[in-house]
Amino acid sequence: MDLLLQLFVNGVINGSHYALLGIGFGLIFATTRIVHFAYGPIFTFAAYIAWWLSGAMGLPIWLGLLGAVAAAVTIGLLSYLALYRPLELNRAPPLVPLIASLGLYIVLENLTGVIFGSGVRVVDVDYGIFFVGPVFFTSIHVWQVGSFVILGLGLAAFLRYSRYGKAILAMTDDPDMARVIGIDTFRITLLVFAIGSLVSAVPATLILVKNGASTHMGFAAVFMGFVAVIVGGVGSLRGAAAGGFVVGLVESLGLWKIPTEWQASIAFIVLYLVIMLKPEGLFSMARR
Amino acid sequence: MSEAILETKGLAAGYGKKRAVFGVDLSLAKGEKLLILGHNGAGKTTLLRAIFGLIEPMAGSVMLEGRDITGRTPAANVADGVAFVPQGHGIFKSLTVRDNLELGAFAENDKGKLPERLETVHDLFPILKERASQVAGTFSGGQQQMLAIGMALMHGPRVLILDEPSIGLAPNLVERVMEAIATINEKLGASILMVEQNVQLSLPLADRVMVIKTGVTVYEGSPEPLRDHVELMKLF
Ligand SMILES: Nc1ncnc2c1ncn2[C@@H]1O[C@H](COP(=O)(O)OP(=O)(O)OP(=O)(O)O)[C@@H](O)[C@H]1O
Ligand SMILES: [Mg+2]
Numbered sequence: 001m002d003l004l005l006q007l008f009v010n011g012v013i014n015g016s017h018y019a020l021l022g023i024g025f026g027l028i029f030a031t032t033r034i035v036h037f038a039y040g041p042i043f044t045f046a047a048y049i050a051w052w053l054s055g056a057m058g059l060p061i062w063l064g065l066l067g068a069v070a071a072a073v074t075i076g077l078l079s080y081l082a083l084y085r086p087l088e089l090n091r092a093p094p095l096v097p098l099i100a101s102l103g104l105y106i107v108l109e110n111l112t113g114v115i116f117g118s119g120v121r122v123v124d125v126d127y128g129i130f131f132v133g134p135v136f137f138t139s140i141h142v143w144q145v146g147s148f149v150i151l152g153l154g155l156a157a158f159l160r161y162s163r164y165g166k167a168i169l170a171m172t173d174d175p176d177m178a179r180v181i182g183i184d185t186f187r188i189t190l191l192v193f194a195i196g197s198l199v200s201a202v203p204a205t206l207i208l209v210k211n212g213a214s215t216h217m218g219f220a221a222v223f224m225g226f227v228a229v230i231v232g233g234v235g236s237l238r239g240a241a242a243g244g245f246v247v248g249l250v251e252s253l254g255l256w257k258i259p260t261e262w263q264a265s266i267a268f269i270v271l272y273l274v275i276m277l278k279p280e281g282l283f284s285m286a287r288r
Numbered sequence: 289m290s291e292a293i294l295e296t297k298g299l300a301a302g303y304g305k306k307r308a309v310f311g312v313d314l315s316l317a318k319g320e321k322l323l324i325l326g327h328n329g330a331g332k333t334t335l336l337r338a339i340f341g342l343i344e345p346m347a348g349s350v351m352l353e354g355r356d357i358t359g360r361t362p363a364a365n366v367a368d369g370v371a372f373v374p375q376g377h378g379i380f381k382s383l384t385v386r387d388n389l390e391l392g393a394f395a396e397n398d399k400g401k402l403p404e405r406l407e408t409v410h411d412l413f414p415i416l417k418e419r420a421s422q423v424a425g426t427f428s429g430g431q432q433q434m435l436a437i438g439m440a441l442m443h444g445p446r447v448l449i450l451d452e453p454s455i456g457l458a459p460n461l462v463e464r465v466m467e468a469i470a471t472i473n474e475k476l477g478a479s480i481l482m483v484e485q486n487v488q489l490s491l492p493l494a495d496r497v498m499v500i501k502t503g504v505t506v507y508e509g510s511p512e513p514l515r516d517h518v519e520l521m522k523l524f
Contacts, residue, residue, distance in 0.1 A: 163394070166387065182367060
Protein backbone atom coordinates (compact mmCIF):
# COMPACT_ATOMS: atom_id res chain seq x y z
CA MET A 1 0.00 0.00 0.00
CA ASP A 2 2.83 2.38 0.86
CA LEU A 3 4.49 1.54 -2.43
CA LEU A 4 1.30 2.25 -4.34
CA LEU A 5 0.94 5.61 -2.60
CA GLN A 6 4.51 6.52 -3.46
CA LEU A 7 4.02 5.48 -7.07
CA PHE A 8 0.87 7.60 -7.21
CA VAL A 9 2.72 10.65 -5.91
CA ASN A 10 5.54 10.03 -8.40
CA GLY A 11 2.92 9.79 -11.12
CA VAL A 12 1.44 13.14 -10.15
CA ILE A 13 4.91 14.70 -10.14
CA ASN A 14 5.87 13.34 -13.56
CA GLY A 15 2.35 14.02 -14.75
CA SER A 16 2.79 17.70 -13.91
CA HIS A 17 5.96 17.72 -15.99
CA TYR A 18 4.24 16.07 -18.96
CA ALA A 19 1.17 18.25 -18.55
CA LEU A 20 3.28 21.40 -18.82
CA LEU A 21 4.94 20.09 -21.96
CA GLY A 22 1.53 19.14 -23.32
CA ILE A 23 0.17 22.63 -22.67
CA GLY A 24 3.13 24.35 -24.32
CA PHE A 25 3.34 22.07 -27.35
CA GLY A 26 -0.45 21.82 -27.57
CA LEU A 27 -1.01 25.59 -27.49
CA ILE A 28 1.21 26.00 -30.55
CA PHE A 29 -0.30 22.97 -32.29
CA ALA A 30 -3.95 23.82 -31.61
CA THR A 31 -3.65 27.44 -32.66
CA THR A 32 -1.39 27.15 -35.71
CA ARG A 33 -1.77 23.44 -36.70
CA ILE A 34 2.03 23.31 -36.85
CA VAL A 35 3.53 20.10 -35.43
CA HIS A 36 6.47 21.85 -33.85
CA PHE A 37 8.83 18.92 -33.15
CA ALA A 38 11.67 21.39 -32.70
CA TYR A 39 9.96 22.11 -29.37
CA GLY A 40 12.18 19.27 -28.06
CA PRO A 41 15.63 20.75 -28.76
CA ILE A 42 14.35 24.20 -27.69
CA PHE A 43 13.58 22.58 -24.33
CA THR A 44 17.12 21.16 -24.29
CA PHE A 45 18.73 24.45 -25.29
CA ALA A 46 16.81 26.27 -22.55
CA ALA A 47 18.10 23.76 -19.97
CA TYR A 48 21.69 24.32 -21.14
CA ILE A 49 21.30 28.10 -20.95
CA ALA A 50 20.08 27.68 -17.36
CA TRP A 51 23.11 25.48 -16.70
CA TRP A 52 25.48 27.99 -18.31
CA LEU A 53 24.16 30.89 -16.21
CA SER A 54 23.66 29.00 -12.99
CA GLY A 55 26.07 26.06 -13.14
CA ALA A 56 28.99 27.59 -15.04
CA MET A 57 28.70 31.28 -14.16
CA GLY A 58 27.51 30.68 -10.62
CA LEU A 59 24.42 32.88 -10.78
CA PRO A 60 21.37 31.96 -8.72
CA ILE A 61 19.09 29.38 -10.33
CA TRP A 62 16.21 31.82 -10.77
CA LEU A 63 18.46 33.90 -13.05
CA GLY A 64 19.25 30.69 -14.90
CA LEU A 65 15.51 30.19 -15.32
CA LEU A 66 15.06 33.73 -16.65
CA GLY A 67 17.85 33.17 -19.17
CA ALA A 68 16.29 29.85 -20.18
CA VAL A 69 12.92 31.54 -20.74
CA ALA A 70 14.51 34.31 -22.82
CA ALA A 71 16.45 31.80 -24.94
CA ALA A 72 13.44 29.53 -25.50
CA VAL A 73 11.16 32.42 -26.48
CA THR A 74 13.79 33.82 -28.87
CA ILE A 75 14.41 30.50 -30.64
CA GLY A 76 10.68 29.72 -30.66
CA LEU A 77 9.88 33.02 -32.38
CA LEU A 78 12.80 32.64 -34.78
CA SER A 79 11.73 29.14 -35.78
CA TYR A 80 8.32 30.49 -36.76
CA LEU A 81 9.62 33.60 -38.51
CA ALA A 82 12.52 32.00 -40.35
CA LEU A 83 11.10 28.55 -41.08
CA TYR A 84 7.33 28.05 -40.81
CA ARG A 85 6.23 31.52 -41.88
CA PRO A 86 7.88 31.44 -45.34
CA LEU A 87 6.35 28.00 -45.91
CA GLU A 88 2.91 29.31 -44.95
CA LEU A 89 3.27 32.28 -47.27
CA ASN A 90 4.14 29.89 -50.09
CA ARG A 91 1.08 27.77 -49.23
CA ALA A 92 3.17 24.66 -48.71
CA PRO A 93 1.11 21.50 -48.02
CA PRO A 94 1.04 20.48 -44.30
CA LEU A 95 3.63 17.74 -44.74
CA VAL A 96 6.31 20.30 -45.64
CA PRO A 97 6.35 22.18 -42.29
CA LEU A 98 6.36 18.78 -40.57
CA ILE A 99 9.54 17.72 -42.39
CA ALA A 100 11.01 21.21 -41.91
CA SER A 101 10.34 20.88 -38.19
CA LEU A 102 12.25 17.59 -38.05
CA GLY A 103 15.10 19.25 -39.94
CA LEU A 104 15.13 22.10 -37.46
CA TYR A 105 15.07 19.51 -34.67
CA ILE A 106 18.31 17.96 -35.91
CA VAL A 107 20.02 21.30 -36.55
CA LEU A 108 19.13 22.69 -33.10
CA GLU A 109 20.16 19.52 -31.31
CA ASN A 110 23.52 19.44 -33.09
CA LEU A 111 24.00 23.13 -32.41
CA THR A 112 23.36 22.54 -28.70
CA GLY A 113 25.96 19.75 -28.71
CA VAL A 114 28.50 21.94 -30.49
CA ILE A 115 28.00 24.87 -28.12
CA PHE A 116 27.75 23.06 -24.79
CA GLY A 117 29.52 19.76 -25.45
CA SER A 118 27.88 16.37 -25.26
CA GLY A 119 28.32 15.45 -21.59
CA VAL A 120 25.66 15.66 -18.90
CA ARG A 121 25.71 19.07 -17.23
CA VAL A 122 24.54 19.44 -13.67
CA VAL A 123 23.92 22.35 -11.33
CA ASP A 124 24.49 22.34 -7.64
CA VAL A 125 21.31 23.55 -6.01
CA ASP A 126 20.40 22.72 -2.43
CA TYR A 127 17.02 21.18 -2.11
CA GLY A 128 14.92 19.85 0.73
CA ILE A 129 13.79 16.28 1.23
CA PHE A 130 10.44 15.59 2.82
CA PHE A 131 8.61 12.63 4.21
CA VAL A 132 4.87 12.83 4.60
CA GLY A 133 3.93 9.60 6.28
CA PRO A 134 5.49 6.91 4.12
CA VAL A 135 5.73 9.16 1.04
CA PHE A 136 9.02 10.68 -0.02
CA PHE A 137 9.54 13.76 -2.18
CA THR A 138 11.93 16.70 -2.65
CA SER A 139 11.45 20.43 -3.05
CA ILE A 140 12.17 20.05 -6.78
CA HIS A 141 9.15 17.76 -6.97
CA VAL A 142 7.12 20.42 -5.20
CA TRP A 143 8.30 22.93 -7.78
CA GLN A 144 7.38 20.62 -10.63
CA VAL A 145 3.81 20.35 -9.39
CA GLY A 146 3.71 23.99 -8.31
CA SER A 147 4.94 25.31 -11.65
CA PHE A 148 2.24 23.32 -13.40
CA VAL A 149 -0.43 24.74 -11.12
CA ILE A 150 0.82 28.31 -11.52
CA LEU A 151 1.38 28.22 -15.30
CA GLY A 152 -1.73 26.13 -15.94
CA LEU A 153 -4.05 28.40 -13.97
CA GLY A 154 -2.32 31.50 -15.32
CA LEU A 155 -2.73 30.37 -18.90
CA ALA A 156 -6.33 29.30 -18.34
CA ALA A 157 -7.16 32.72 -16.89
CA PHE A 158 -5.33 34.44 -19.75
CA LEU A 159 -7.28 32.49 -22.37
CA ARG A 160 -10.57 32.96 -20.60
CA TYR A 161 -10.45 36.61 -19.63
CA SER A 162 -7.97 38.55 -21.75
CA ARG A 163 -8.61 39.98 -25.18
CA TYR A 164 -5.64 38.24 -26.73
CA GLY A 165 -6.45 35.00 -24.94
CA LYS A 166 -9.88 35.01 -26.53
CA ALA A 167 -8.28 35.73 -29.88
CA ILE A 168 -6.18 32.57 -29.39
CA LEU A 169 -9.33 30.54 -28.67
CA ALA A 170 -10.99 32.05 -31.74
CA MET A 171 -8.04 31.18 -33.98
CA THR A 172 -7.92 27.66 -32.52
CA ASP A 173 -11.59 27.24 -33.46
CA ASP A 174 -11.39 28.70 -36.98
CA PRO A 175 -8.39 30.66 -38.31
CA ASP A 176 -10.23 31.98 -41.36
CA MET A 177 -13.11 33.30 -39.26
CA ALA A 178 -10.59 34.84 -36.86
CA ARG A 179 -9.26 36.95 -39.75
CA VAL A 180 -12.81 37.87 -40.76
CA ILE A 181 -13.48 39.55 -37.41
CA GLY A 182 -10.23 41.47 -37.65
CA ILE A 183 -7.83 39.32 -35.62
CA ASP A 184 -4.27 39.65 -36.85
CA THR A 185 -3.49 35.92 -37.02
CA PHE A 186 0.21 36.60 -37.64
CA ARG A 187 0.48 38.37 -34.29
CA ILE A 188 -1.50 35.64 -32.54
CA THR A 189 0.83 33.03 -34.02
CA LEU A 190 3.86 34.90 -32.67
CA LEU A 191 2.11 35.14 -29.32
CA VAL A 192 1.47 31.39 -29.05
CA PHE A 193 5.02 30.55 -30.12
CA ALA A 194 6.27 32.91 -27.40
CA ILE A 195 3.98 31.49 -24.70
CA GLY A 196 4.52 27.86 -25.74
CA SER A 197 8.30 28.32 -25.70
CA LEU A 198 8.20 30.17 -22.38
CA VAL A 199 6.31 27.24 -20.88
CA SER A 200 8.98 24.77 -22.08
CA ALA A 201 11.78 26.61 -20.29
CA VAL A 202 10.27 26.02 -16.85
CA PRO A 203 10.18 22.18 -16.87
CA ALA A 204 13.54 22.32 -18.71
CA THR A 205 15.16 24.19 -15.83
CA LEU A 206 13.55 21.90 -13.25
CA ILE A 207 14.77 18.79 -15.08
CA LEU A 208 18.25 20.34 -15.16
CA VAL A 209 18.16 20.70 -11.39
CA LYS A 210 16.67 17.25 -10.93
CA ASN A 211 18.63 15.09 -13.42
CA GLY A 212 21.06 17.38 -15.23
CA ALA A 213 20.97 18.43 -18.88
CA SER A 214 21.92 16.15 -21.76
CA THR A 215 21.91 16.75 -25.52
CA HIS A 216 19.21 14.24 -26.43
CA MET A 217 16.73 14.89 -23.63
CA GLY A 218 14.55 17.00 -25.93
CA PHE A 219 13.15 13.91 -27.58
CA ALA A 220 11.40 12.66 -24.46
CA ALA A 221 10.13 16.19 -23.81
CA VAL A 222 8.47 16.76 -27.18
CA PHE A 223 7.32 13.15 -27.38
CA MET A 224 5.60 13.38 -24.00
CA GLY A 225 4.07 16.73 -24.94
CA PHE A 226 2.79 15.21 -28.16
CA VAL A 227 1.41 12.14 -26.39
CA ALA A 228 -0.31 14.32 -23.78
CA VAL A 229 -1.99 16.33 -26.54
CA ILE A 230 -3.20 13.29 -28.48
CA VAL A 231 -4.30 11.41 -25.36
CA GLY A 232 -6.14 14.45 -24.00
CA GLY A 233 -7.64 15.62 -27.27
CA VAL A 234 -6.32 18.13 -29.78
CA GLY A 235 -7.48 21.71 -29.35
CA SER A 236 -8.18 21.63 -25.64
CA LEU A 237 -5.51 22.73 -23.18
CA ARG A 238 -7.41 21.16 -20.32
CA GLY A 239 -7.24 17.95 -22.35
CA ALA A 240 -3.49 18.29 -22.88
CA ALA A 241 -2.95 18.79 -19.15
CA ALA A 242 -5.19 15.85 -18.27
CA GLY A 243 -3.43 13.76 -20.93
CA GLY A 244 -0.10 14.53 -19.28
CA PHE A 245 -1.39 13.30 -15.93
CA VAL A 246 -2.84 10.13 -17.44
CA VAL A 247 0.52 9.28 -19.00
CA GLY A 248 2.42 10.17 -15.81
CA LEU A 249 0.13 8.09 -13.61
CA VAL A 250 -0.10 5.06 -15.90
CA GLU A 251 3.68 5.11 -16.35
CA SER A 252 4.33 5.31 -12.62
CA LEU A 253 1.57 2.99 -11.36
CA GLY A 254 2.53 0.54 -14.10
CA LEU A 255 5.79 -0.03 -12.23
CA TRP A 256 3.78 -1.79 -9.58
CA LYS A 257 3.29 -4.78 -11.87
CA ILE A 258 5.44 -4.12 -14.92
CA PRO A 259 9.25 -4.50 -14.95
CA THR A 260 11.20 -1.21 -14.96
CA GLU A 261 12.68 -1.78 -18.45
CA TRP A 262 9.19 -1.29 -19.87
CA GLN A 263 8.55 2.09 -18.27
CA ALA A 264 9.70 4.05 -21.31
CA SER A 265 7.37 2.12 -23.60
CA ILE A 266 4.29 2.77 -21.51
CA ALA A 267 3.65 6.24 -22.94
CA PHE A 268 3.80 4.80 -26.41
CA ILE A 269 1.37 2.02 -25.53
CA VAL A 270 -1.05 4.54 -23.99
CA LEU A 271 -0.77 6.65 -27.16
CA TYR A 272 -1.44 3.63 -29.34
CA LEU A 273 -4.46 2.51 -27.32
CA VAL A 274 -6.00 5.99 -27.35
CA ILE A 275 -5.52 6.37 -31.10
CA MET A 276 -7.14 2.97 -31.65
CA LEU A 277 -9.99 3.24 -29.15
CA LYS A 278 -10.76 6.95 -28.80
CA PRO A 279 -8.98 8.86 -31.55
CA GLU A 280 -10.59 12.20 -30.61
CA GLY A 281 -8.82 12.02 -27.24
CA LEU A 282 -9.99 11.04 -23.76
CA PHE A 283 -11.05 14.51 -22.68
CA SER A 284 -12.15 16.15 -25.89
CA MET A 285 -15.43 17.95 -25.60
CA ALA A 286 -18.12 17.33 -28.19
CA ARG A 287 -17.16 20.01 -30.64
CA ARG A 288 -17.70 20.16 -34.37
CA MET B 289 -28.19 57.23 -56.21
CA SER B 290 -25.83 59.24 -54.08
CA GLU B 291 -22.05 58.84 -53.92
CA ALA B 292 -20.46 55.39 -53.80
CA ILE B 293 -19.34 54.08 -50.42
CA LEU B 294 -17.68 50.94 -51.83
CA GLU B 295 -16.34 50.57 -55.34
CA THR B 296 -14.26 48.13 -57.34
CA LYS B 297 -12.62 48.78 -60.68
CA GLY B 298 -11.46 45.92 -62.89
CA LEU B 299 -11.12 43.67 -59.86
CA ALA B 300 -9.60 40.28 -60.67
CA ALA B 301 -8.85 37.47 -58.23
CA GLY B 302 -8.34 33.73 -58.07
CA TYR B 303 -6.30 30.92 -56.59
CA GLY B 304 -2.70 30.16 -57.49
CA LYS B 305 -2.38 31.29 -61.08
CA LYS B 306 -5.98 30.50 -61.96
CA ARG B 307 -8.37 33.43 -62.07
CA ALA B 308 -11.96 33.05 -60.93
CA VAL B 309 -13.01 36.70 -61.15
CA PHE B 310 -12.15 38.72 -64.25
CA GLY B 311 -12.26 42.49 -63.97
CA VAL B 312 -15.44 43.24 -62.06
CA ASP B 313 -16.62 46.86 -61.78
CA LEU B 314 -18.96 47.34 -58.89
CA SER B 315 -20.34 50.34 -57.11
CA LEU B 316 -22.32 50.31 -53.88
CA ALA B 317 -24.03 53.60 -53.12
CA LYS B 318 -24.36 54.90 -49.58
CA GLY B 319 -27.43 53.31 -48.00
CA GLU B 320 -27.96 50.97 -50.92
CA LYS B 321 -28.71 47.24 -50.96
CA LEU B 322 -26.83 45.66 -53.86
CA LEU B 323 -27.55 42.03 -54.65
CA ILE B 324 -25.10 39.86 -56.56
CA LEU B 325 -26.54 36.75 -58.18
CA GLY B 326 -24.69 33.94 -59.91
CA HIS B 327 -24.58 30.18 -60.31
CA ASN B 328 -22.40 27.82 -58.30
CA GLY B 329 -18.75 28.53 -58.90
CA ALA B 330 -19.45 31.84 -60.66
CA GLY B 331 -16.85 33.56 -58.51
CA LYS B 332 -19.13 35.36 -56.05
CA THR B 333 -17.28 34.26 -52.93
CA THR B 334 -13.93 34.97 -54.57
CA LEU B 335 -15.08 38.49 -55.44
CA LEU B 336 -16.21 39.21 -51.86
CA ARG B 337 -13.05 37.76 -50.32
CA ALA B 338 -10.91 39.89 -52.63
CA ILE B 339 -12.89 43.02 -51.70
CA PHE B 340 -12.55 42.28 -47.99
CA GLY B 341 -8.82 41.47 -48.19
CA LEU B 342 -9.01 37.76 -47.34
CA ILE B 343 -7.31 37.04 -50.67
CA GLU B 344 -4.98 39.34 -52.55
CA PRO B 345 -6.57 40.84 -55.70
CA MET B 346 -4.64 40.00 -58.88
CA ALA B 347 -5.61 43.21 -60.66
CA GLY B 348 -7.86 46.21 -60.24
CA SER B 349 -8.73 48.27 -57.21
CA VAL B 350 -11.11 48.48 -54.27
CA MET B 351 -12.20 51.86 -52.94
CA LEU B 352 -13.94 52.79 -49.71
CA GLU B 353 -15.42 56.30 -49.80
CA GLY B 354 -12.99 57.20 -52.55
CA ARG B 355 -9.89 55.92 -50.69
CA ASP B 356 -7.91 53.07 -52.19
CA ILE B 357 -8.10 50.04 -49.87
CA THR B 358 -6.96 47.38 -52.36
CA GLY B 359 -5.35 44.39 -50.66
CA ARG B 360 -5.73 45.90 -47.19
CA THR B 361 -5.96 43.35 -44.36
CA PRO B 362 -9.38 42.29 -43.06
CA ALA B 363 -8.33 43.71 -39.68
CA ALA B 364 -7.90 47.16 -41.23
CA ASN B 365 -11.21 46.85 -43.05
CA VAL B 366 -13.13 45.80 -39.96
CA ALA B 367 -11.64 48.69 -38.01
CA ASP B 368 -12.74 50.99 -40.84
CA GLY B 369 -16.39 49.94 -40.75
CA VAL B 370 -16.54 47.10 -43.27
CA ALA B 371 -17.89 43.80 -41.92
CA PHE B 372 -18.11 40.44 -43.65
CA VAL B 373 -20.41 37.48 -42.97
CA PRO B 374 -18.77 34.55 -44.77
CA GLN B 375 -20.55 31.74 -46.57
CA GLY B 376 -21.56 28.85 -44.32
CA HIS B 377 -21.82 29.72 -40.68
CA GLY B 378 -19.41 32.48 -39.82
CA ILE B 379 -19.18 31.73 -36.14
CA PHE B 380 -16.85 30.06 -33.62
CA LYS B 381 -18.57 26.76 -32.96
CA SER B 382 -16.73 25.84 -29.77
CA LEU B 383 -17.38 29.17 -28.02
CA THR B 384 -20.54 30.48 -26.37
CA VAL B 385 -22.92 32.89 -28.05
CA ARG B 386 -21.75 35.60 -25.65
CA ASP B 387 -18.07 35.02 -26.49
CA ASN B 388 -18.87 35.02 -30.19
CA LEU B 389 -20.61 38.38 -29.98
CA GLU B 390 -17.81 39.80 -27.88
CA LEU B 391 -15.27 38.58 -30.43
CA GLY B 392 -17.31 40.24 -33.16
CA ALA B 393 -16.18 43.53 -31.62
CA PHE B 394 -12.56 42.38 -31.34
CA ALA B 395 -11.16 45.25 -33.40
CA GLU B 396 -13.28 47.93 -31.70
CA ASN B 397 -11.12 50.23 -29.58
CA ASP B 398 -13.98 52.11 -27.99
CA LYS B 399 -15.40 49.43 -25.70
CA GLY B 400 -17.88 51.99 -24.36
CA LYS B 401 -19.95 51.53 -27.50
CA LEU B 402 -20.41 47.80 -26.98
CA PRO B 403 -23.34 47.63 -24.52
CA GLU B 404 -25.49 49.66 -26.89
CA ARG B 405 -24.51 47.55 -29.89
CA LEU B 406 -25.16 44.36 -27.97
CA GLU B 407 -28.63 45.70 -27.19
CA THR B 408 -29.21 46.42 -30.89
CA VAL B 409 -28.19 42.86 -31.78
CA HIS B 410 -30.39 41.43 -29.00
CA ASP B 411 -33.35 43.48 -30.23
CA LEU B 412 -32.83 42.17 -33.73
CA PHE B 413 -32.30 38.53 -32.69
CA PRO B 414 -33.72 37.98 -29.18
CA ILE B 415 -32.61 34.34 -29.23
CA LEU B 416 -29.00 35.53 -28.93
CA LYS B 417 -29.88 37.06 -25.56
CA GLU B 418 -31.94 34.13 -24.30
CA ARG B 419 -29.24 31.62 -25.23
CA ALA B 420 -26.18 33.73 -24.43
CA SER B 421 -24.43 30.89 -22.56
CA GLN B 422 -25.11 28.20 -25.15
CA VAL B 423 -22.17 26.84 -27.15
CA ALA B 424 -22.68 28.23 -30.65
CA GLY B 425 -21.99 24.92 -32.41
CA THR B 426 -25.13 23.48 -30.85
CA PHE B 427 -27.31 26.16 -32.49
CA SER B 428 -29.50 25.28 -35.47
CA GLY B 429 -28.45 26.51 -38.91
CA GLY B 430 -30.78 29.49 -38.78
CA GLN B 431 -29.68 30.48 -35.30
CA GLN B 432 -26.04 30.21 -36.36
CA GLN B 433 -26.70 32.53 -39.29
CA MET B 434 -28.37 35.05 -36.97
CA LEU B 435 -25.37 34.86 -34.67
CA ALA B 436 -23.01 35.36 -37.62
CA ILE B 437 -24.89 38.51 -38.64
CA GLY B 438 -25.03 39.64 -35.01
CA MET B 439 -21.24 39.29 -34.74
CA ALA B 440 -20.75 41.43 -37.83
CA LEU B 441 -22.98 44.13 -36.29
CA MET B 442 -20.95 44.27 -33.09
CA HIS B 443 -18.49 46.44 -34.93
CA GLY B 444 -21.09 48.98 -36.03
CA PRO B 445 -20.32 48.56 -39.75
CA ARG B 446 -21.13 51.15 -42.42
CA VAL B 447 -20.82 48.46 -45.06
CA LEU B 448 -22.10 44.94 -44.43
CA ILE B 449 -20.99 42.25 -46.88
CA LEU B 450 -22.91 38.96 -46.77
CA ASP B 451 -22.08 35.76 -48.65
CA GLU B 452 -25.22 33.66 -49.19
CA PRO B 453 -26.87 34.21 -45.81
CA SER B 454 -29.81 32.02 -46.91
CA ILE B 455 -27.74 28.92 -47.60
CA GLY B 456 -29.16 25.79 -46.00
CA LEU B 457 -32.05 27.60 -44.31
CA ALA B 458 -35.76 26.75 -44.47
CA PRO B 459 -37.78 29.35 -46.45
CA ASN B 460 -39.44 30.90 -43.38
CA LEU B 461 -36.00 31.39 -41.80
CA VAL B 462 -34.67 32.90 -44.99
CA GLU B 463 -37.49 35.46 -44.86
CA ARG B 464 -36.63 36.18 -41.25
CA VAL B 465 -32.97 36.75 -42.13
CA MET B 466 -33.86 38.94 -45.13
CA GLU B 467 -36.13 41.05 -42.91
CA ALA B 468 -33.27 41.49 -40.45
CA ILE B 469 -30.96 42.59 -43.25
CA ALA B 470 -33.54 45.15 -44.39
CA THR B 471 -33.79 46.43 -40.82
CA ILE B 472 -30.00 46.69 -40.55
CA ASN B 473 -30.05 48.75 -43.72
CA GLU B 474 -32.91 51.05 -42.68
CA LYS B 475 -32.43 51.44 -38.95
CA LEU B 476 -28.67 51.14 -38.64
CA GLY B 477 -27.86 52.80 -41.95
CA ALA B 478 -25.46 50.11 -43.15
CA SER B 479 -25.01 49.76 -46.90
CA ILE B 480 -25.50 46.14 -47.94
CA LEU B 481 -23.52 44.09 -50.44
CA MET B 482 -25.09 40.64 -50.57
CA VAL B 483 -24.40 37.53 -52.63
CA GLU B 484 -27.29 35.12 -53.05
CA GLN B 485 -28.49 32.16 -55.05
CA ASN B 486 -32.00 32.24 -53.63
CA VAL B 487 -33.35 34.65 -56.23
CA GLN B 488 -36.97 34.49 -55.15
CA LEU B 489 -36.41 35.44 -51.56
CA SER B 490 -33.53 37.89 -51.97
CA LEU B 491 -34.73 39.85 -54.97
CA PRO B 492 -37.50 41.75 -53.12
CA LEU B 493 -34.83 43.16 -50.81
CA ALA B 494 -32.54 44.52 -53.51
CA ASP B 495 -32.28 48.11 -54.71
CA ARG B 496 -30.05 46.98 -57.54
CA VAL B 497 -28.82 43.66 -58.91
CA MET B 498 -25.65 42.38 -60.54
CA VAL B 499 -25.51 38.98 -62.18
CA ILE B 500 -22.13 37.27 -62.44
CA LYS B 501 -21.32 34.38 -64.73
CA THR B 502 -17.91 32.66 -64.65
CA GLY B 503 -16.24 35.68 -63.16
CA VAL B 504 -17.69 38.43 -65.36
CA THR B 505 -20.69 40.71 -64.92
CA VAL B 506 -23.50 39.81 -67.34
CA TYR B 507 -26.27 42.01 -65.96
CA GLU B 508 -26.34 45.11 -63.85
CA GLY B 509 -29.32 47.28 -63.03
CA SER B 510 -32.75 47.37 -61.51
CA PRO B 511 -34.25 44.17 -60.08
CA GLU B 512 -37.50 44.87 -61.94
CA PRO B 513 -36.67 43.11 -65.23
CA LEU B 514 -35.52 40.06 -63.29
CA ARG B 515 -38.66 39.91 -61.21
CA ASP B 516 -40.65 38.74 -64.19
CA HIS B 517 -38.05 36.12 -64.93
CA VAL B 518 -37.66 34.51 -61.55
CA GLU B 519 -38.33 31.20 -63.24
CA LEU B 520 -35.55 31.89 -65.70
CA MET B 521 -33.20 32.96 -62.94
CA LYS B 522 -33.71 29.63 -61.25
CA LEU B 523 -31.66 28.15 -64.02
CA PHE B 524 -28.55 29.49 -62.36
N1 LIG C 1 -9.62 27.77 -52.30
C1 LIG C 1 -9.74 27.59 -53.63
N2 LIG C 1 -8.70 27.09 -54.34
C2 LIG C 1 -8.79 26.91 -55.67
N3 LIG C 1 -9.88 27.20 -56.40
C3 LIG C 1 -10.95 27.71 -55.76
C4 LIG C 1 -10.93 27.93 -54.34
N4 LIG C 1 -12.12 28.44 -53.97
C5 LIG C 1 -12.85 28.53 -55.11
N5 LIG C 1 -12.16 28.10 -56.19
C6 LIG C 1 -12.62 28.07 -57.59
O1 LIG C 1 -12.89 29.40 -57.99
C7 LIG C 1 -14.09 29.46 -58.74
C8 LIG C 1 -15.07 30.43 -58.10
O2 LIG C 1 -15.44 29.94 -56.83
P1 LIG C 1 -16.31 30.76 -55.79
O3 LIG C 1 -16.25 30.07 -54.50
O4 LIG C 1 -15.92 32.17 -55.84
O5 LIG C 1 -17.76 30.60 -56.45
P2 LIG C 1 -19.16 31.02 -55.86
O6 LIG C 1 -19.81 31.84 -56.92
O7 LIG C 1 -19.04 31.63 -54.53
O8 LIG C 1 -19.91 29.62 -55.79
P3 LIG C 1 -20.98 29.09 -54.69
O9 LIG C 1 -22.27 29.70 -55.07
O10 LIG C 1 -20.98 27.62 -54.90
O11 LIG C 1 -20.52 29.50 -53.35
C9 LIG C 1 -14.62 28.03 -58.84
O12 LIG C 1 -14.24 27.51 -60.08
C10 LIG C 1 -13.92 27.32 -57.72
O13 LIG C 1 -13.71 25.97 -58.05
MG1 LIG D 1 -19.66 31.11 -52.70
